[in-house]
Amino acid sequence: KAGVTQTPRYLIKTRGQQVTLSCSPISGHRSVSWYQQTPGQGLQFLFEYFSETQRNKGNFPGRFSGRQFSNSRSEMNVSTLELGDSALYLCASNPFAGGALFMDNEQFFGPGTRLTVL
Amino acid sequence: GQQLNQSPQSMFIQEGEDVSMNCTSSSIFNTWLWYKQDPGEGPVLLIALYKAGELTSNGRLTAQFGITRKDSFLNISASIPSDVGIYFCAGYEETSGSRLTFGEGTQLTVNP
Numbered sequence: 055k056a057g058v059t060q061t062p063r064y065l066i067k068t069r070g071q072q073v074t075l076s077c078s079p080i081s082g083h084r085s086v087s088w089y090q091q092t093p094g095q096g097l098q099f100l101f102e103y104f105s106e107t108q109r110n111k112g113n114f115p116g117r118f119s120g121r122q123f124s125n126s127r128s129e130m131n132v133s134t135l136e137l138g139d140s141a142l143y144l145c146a147s148n149p150f151a152g153g154a155l156f157m158d159n160e161q162f163f164g165p166g167t168r169l170t171v172l
Numbered sequence: 173g174q175q176l177n178q179s180p181q182s183m184f185i186q187e188g189e190d191v192s193m194n195c196t197s198s199s200i201f202n203t204w205l206w207y208k209q210d211p212g213e214g215p216v217l218l219i220a221l222y223k224a225g226e227l228t229s230n231g232r233l234t235a236q237f238g239i240t241r242k243d244s245f246l247n248i249s250a251s252i253p254s255d256v257g258i259y260f261c262a263g264y265e266e267t268s269g270s271r272l273t274f275g276e277g278t279q280l281t282v283n284p
Contacts (some may be wrong), residue, residue, distance in 0.1 A: 058214070071177070085270050087270050087271070087272070090271075096274055096275075096276050096277065097215075097260065097262075097272075097274040098269045099273075100273060101270065102270045104270075110270065113273070117244075138243075138270055144214050144215070146214075146270075148270055160205065160220050161205075161217070161270060161272060163207075163214035163215045163217075164214050165213050165214045166213070168174070171276050
């Protein structure tokens with residue numbers, strides 16, 4: 055079974071631009087979560103989508119948004135990029151919403167998209 | 173954002189040595205997870221723990237879910253060079269959906 059895939063793997067943008075990142079979850083997984091990883095803040099939760107609905111949102115400004123399609127693929131968008139948005143953006147999927155409150159619903163991560171804002 | 177307190181931040185050990193790292197939290201977690209991340213890659217799940225007091229092994233790895241539900245540790249026995257990487261603890265709170273809270277990570281270096 056293929057793992058979580060993310061595209062592109064690397065991206066360079068300039069301040070003020072916008073960017074869209076894509077994530078394809080593991081086949082059969084319906085929940086997709088996004089995380090931002092930086093050296094200073096570590097891994098921070100952005101949002102979670104399940105059945106095309108945002109279920110949970112972290113403490114990020116409105117410039118960060120996402121969506122999920124009917125095939126469970128997800129995109130996240132960052133508008134008006136700032137230098138501080140440079141990070142590794144990780145997508146993770148699990149079969150169901152509600153986290154790993156029970157077995158067989160663990161979260162698996164993709165390789166990430168490395169975004170550099172100049 | 174909230175993070176778990178993970179220690180140590182880094183470890184430098186010789187091949188063959190055992191390693192121990194732990195995480196503590198002020199909040200109760202329903203599930204503890206341990207991930208390993210290699211440079212340029214996403215975290216890979218190593219062990220998942222579901223019940224307070226649970227002790228689980230995966231090869232040379234052993235992890236425990238603390239009885240208070242506020243801590244967990246990971247042990248690696250007989251370390252080998254490919255154990256190099258960053259190890260993260262992560263937890264789910266009951267009301268957090270699929271939102272994982274992560275520790276700051278332990279950078280492990282193994283000298284052959």
